[in-house]
Amino acid sequence: MFIAILSYKKPLEDVDRFLQAHRDYLAKHYAAGDFIASGPQTPRIGGVIMIKAENRAAVDSIIAQDPFNINGIADYQIVEFTPTMFCDDSLKTIL
Numbered sequence: 001m002f003i004a005i006l007s008y009k010k011p012l013e014d015v016d017r018f019l020q021a022h023r024d025y026l027a028k029h030y031a032a033g034d035f036i037a038s039g040p041q042t043p044r045i046g047g048v049i050m051i052k053a054e055n056r057a058a059v060d061s062i063i064a065q066d067p068f069n070i071n072g073i074a075d076y077q078i079v080e081f082t083p084t085m086f087c088d089d090s091l092k093t094i095l
Contacts, residue, residue, distance in 0.1 A: 001036075001050070001051070001052060001080070001081055001082065001083055002050075002051040002052075002053055002056075002059050002078055002079065002080050002081075003048060003049070003050055003051070003078070003079045003081065004048065004049040004051055004059070004063060004076050004077070004078055004079075005046065005047075005048055005076070005077040005078075005079065006041075006046040006047040006048070006049070006068065006074040006075070006076055007045060007046040007074060007075045007076075007077070008044075008045055008046050008073060008074050009072070009073070009074060009075055010072065010073050010074075012044065014073060015068075015073055015074075018067045018068060018071050018073055021067035022066060022067050022068050022073075025065060025066050025067055026038055026049070029062060033052065034051060034052060034053065034062055035049055035050065035051060035052070036050040036051070036052055036094065037049075037050045038050065046074060047074075052094075056078065056080065059078055060078075063076055063078070
């Protein structure tokens, strides 16, 4: 399991120009089963994506497709972790 923490490095008007393309990218990876959850940070300085992937190389390949990455809109910090506790055991099946 991986968490991608996005930090905007461009003004919000630049972010907004690529926002729909970024959302289309997210939808594609939700449909493929790669993403578990995502959303903007508060305040709006970046975003967070929870990624289900076999390894870091797979995550890097997925992130390379993000329009925010391609267009230099955001930097990405990737954190790998192993979930061991859950609020609901049914979550184990999606992770």
